[in-house]
Amino acid sequence: MGDSAAVSPSPEPSTGLSVNAPAIQWYPGHIAKAERALRAALAKVDLVIEVRDARIPLATGHPRLQRWIGSRQHLLVLNRVDMIPAPLRAEWTDWFRARGQALLWCDAKAGTGVKQLQQAAIRSGEALNARRLSRGMRPRSVRALMLGFPNVGKSALINRLVRQKVVESARRAGVTRSLRWVRLGQDLDLLDAPGVLPPRLDDQLAALRLALCDDIGQAAYDSEAVAVAFIALLSALEALPAAGVTAGLLERRYGIALGALSSGAPDAEVWLAEAAERHTSGDTLRMATKLLDDFRCSRLGAIALELPPLPSPLPLPAAP
Ligand SMILES: Nc1nc2c(ncn2[C@@H]2O[C@H](COP(=O)(O)OP(=O)(O)OP(=O)(O)O)[C@@H](O)[C@H]2O)c(=O)[nH]1
Ligand SMILES: [Mg+2]
Structure with a gap:
């Protein structure tokens, strides 16, 4: 069955899950190159639309994200909402809200939530232009970067937003290989970008989830x-x-x-x-x-591989 080493199955603190996961690492040259191109393009971007997979909203959170967002505006989309049990949405919404983060839920395949995403991006543009006007600058369209792990549905969302297939979108990691601007009406310019991943996957249960959701090239495991x-x-x-x-x-x-x-x-x-x-x-x-x-392909039904982490147990009162 291959020579993948198993790591020790210590229970995951957030969920209590204990699973022996095979060793998985993936950071191919095209992702390293994509990250360099992305850093260069960020200077032109006003808004980061971060896209995560609703089945694994934590494992598809990138550790460098805050650095990339900087002072830009940020929208967080949990895509593939059709692939998780419906009641879980409210649980994640509450969990993220408690951390000061609003969510947008989308299904880029059916187009659900895409209108709300467009409206939220345009509102960001209005705020941007109000600031430009106050400094005597002319208004312009808002420039939004689609950022996220491979295969989370960034290109599918762009195609839905512009209502035509302008960028390639397919069922594997690493479909988009270069940055591409796409114009949506007068108000919005969208930048499709290749998926990014951390250079090292330290949490191997998270790496397993990424492999299961096809966010990692199949040759890597x-x-x-x-x-x-x-x-x-x-x-x-x-x-x-x-x-x-x-x-x-x-x-x-x-x-x-x-x-x-x-x-x-x-x-x-x-x-x-x-x-x-x-x-x-x-x-x-x-x-x-x-x-x-x-x-x-959802033939096992709607299954979430991650749940909102349990609150940490309260510390025991000190002995008198
Ligand atoms: N069921 C379902 N499928 C989706 C959804 N969003 C995208 N997909 C499918 O997932 C696959 C991957 O979508 P892409 O748009 O290529 O993903 P990406 O994030 O651009 O991937 P990279 O370019 O590799 O980084 C495609 O087959 C889409 O049709 C969704 O919300 N629900
Ligand atoms: Mg893509």
Whole structure:
């Protein structure tokens, strides 16, 4: 099953999830180059439209984001809203609001929320032009950069905003390779940019989530190892009903029950082998690919891989 090293499954402090994730790193040359081009383009930008994946709003948050935003205006879009259970929206909205961050929810595939995004960007432009006028400068259109991890739907959002396919958008990481300005009416100029990633993925459970959501090039990981970790993650998510993973999901879909090891952990490798016998003539790699594809195309239903972190426990009162 490849030589990916496993990291220790210490429970994730925010969710309590404990999953053995394969080692995943991905920082290809084109992303490093994209980041340099992006830094140069930032000087021309008034507004950063940050796009994250609603299935993993924390794992798709970039550690350099605040530096890139600087004094520019910022809108945060959680895209792929159609891919998470509906009640979870309010939970994330509250969680981000408590941290002073408003959210816009979009489904770039169906076009939901795109009008609100356009209006919010135009409002930013009005604020910008009020400032320009007060300094005796002529008003101009607002220049907005679409910023986010690969495959979160930045180009799909641009195509929806301008109501035609002006930029390439497809189901894999690293589709957009260069910066491209797109004009939307008189008020808005949008800059489509390649997806960016941190040079090092320190949190390997977050890296697993990025791989599962296709935000990382497939050459960077072993699909069987990622599928095995996914099976374990699904099993752990059953304990968190808001995630949308109902008990027995894998058995209902593939006809194979998920057994347990003597430690109580799910026996994901045996499940994969048995499912491969039934569905892919014993080919475990093909079964792993099918399982990942079924998740990525929502055939397993709306599933969130992250939930708003639990509040940290209050410190115990000091002993008298
Ligand atoms: N179901 C669903 N699919 C979406 C949504 N947004 C985008 N997609 C699909 O996701 C895939 C990736 O979209 P892109 O627009 O290419 O993503 P990107 O962020 O520009 O990716 P890079 O250019 O690689 O950085 C496409 O197949 C889109 O149709 C959404 O809200 N819901
Ligand atoms: Mg793109």
